[in-house]
Amino acid sequence: MLTKKQLDLLEFIHKRVQRDGVPPSFDEMKEALDLKSKSGIHRLITALEERGFIRRLAHRARALEIVKLPDALEAKLGQSQSSFKPQVIDGDRPDQRPVAAQSLPTSGAAAGVIDLPVMGRIAAGVPIAAISEVSHNVAVPAAMVGKGEHYALEVKGDSMIDAGINDGDVVIIRETVTADNGDIVVALVEDAEATLKRYRRNGNAIALEAANPAYETRLFRDDQVKVQGRLVGLIRSY
């Protein structure tokens, strides 16, 4: 899917985001790939975006984020993730992909809605298998989802109640593999459980904070946690 150059750049960006929390500028990428002009970077970036690996805002400095990593890269970088059954891992990203993105609200235009698959429920300690099946779909205002792939989850439990996320709410998740401090994310912990938590990174440590004093913040090494998506919307029915 990717050329060597594209892969190199993607890897570089990923590392920088991991290390600094901030994506590199074109010039930095230019340096990293040992180019003399950043126009080349521009084209590579465009290619990556076209292929769905990154997402970006035009004309915004460093406004890009990694949405997914090719399997090869993930394997290369993510050594330590213990042994686990393939298909489980499979459960996550790769293929729900087609689902969201291209939802250009054609006719519906401004007033559009998008159907997103509800991938199950999520709480503190849900086996990821739970988020690999589509239970049903929900209609979501198109304005809530931007570019990229999205899906929905039903929230179970009260661990995020202080963030205004109640039991039974449906949260809209944008698939990404990165997050900024303070973001609420779906995090896969040790390839075993997915939780909705506030993300905070400190060097190599990642803290997953609940928004409920009754739950403790859990600390992990960065190789124990994989961000699977970021909270972008919430829908509740009374």
Next chain:
Amino acid sequence: MLTKKQLDLLEFIHKRVQRDGVPPSFDEMKEALDLKSKSGIHRLITALEERGFIRRLAHRARALEIVKLPDALEAKLGQSQSSFKPQVIDGDRPDQRPVAAQSLPTSGAAAGVIDLPVMGRIAAGVPIAAISEVSHNVAVPAAMVGKGEHYALEVKGDSMIDAGINDGDVVIIRETVTADNGDIVVALVEDAEATLKRYRRNGNAIALEAANPAYETRLFRDDQVKVQGRLVGLIRSY
């Protein structure tokens, strides 16, 4: 399903992706299969795509990825995978793919939304004038509104925060003039201000409770309070 050649090619591609993370070019495949022309490769690739084993972007260099492997190949290559995860993961994706389809928001989805007018903002102590103008519209999943008239309000302030209603949330209100104890309602107090509060009636007294200990419950005679609507839904964007 596959001819020998097709299988060979698929295997080769798979190995290369495993090894380099980058799919081979037609020329490389040509070499690998010991052909003298890449047109043959083109046909094989087309066949593989047609049969759903790979996915690709036309006219893009190396833009192809393996979607699934035939059982035979999987068995053959799958030995050592216990400690590895990469490509095996691809294994059963194909099945989830169809999920995608429904994301075409066209007709079906369009029917699933309703445009509601946002009548302004509401908080503790907003002049009713504020809820008489439409500032804009929001798309709301049709499932959220039932019978009756509805409108939306943007919540201002944190008075209902313990009910999971945050500053900036958009609440969907069904117009009614009655409410049951415990409902969250838009109440017009003394014809002067509209607030979003939890409703509780006790004889002739009506209590409007905030969901935030910082605010006091206010008591009124029932002729001082008019229910204007009841909370039925909430939408939040991050």
Next chain:
DNA sequence: ATCGAGTTGCTTCTTGGTTAGCATGGGTCG
């Protein structure tokens, strides 16, 4: 106004995907 950062146009060279035409060996079907 100015700086930093992203965007574009244009050029050049290389790599790589697409097509068309023609040929061969295997099967399948009357």
Next chain:
DNA sequence: CGACCCATGCTAACCAAGAAGCAACTCGAT
């Protein structure tokens, strides 16, 4: 057995991307 389809092979053009460089332009933020 001959007609025909299909998978393969090969040649040869052809053209579209990928990759790089330089420079000018523009947008956003200060």
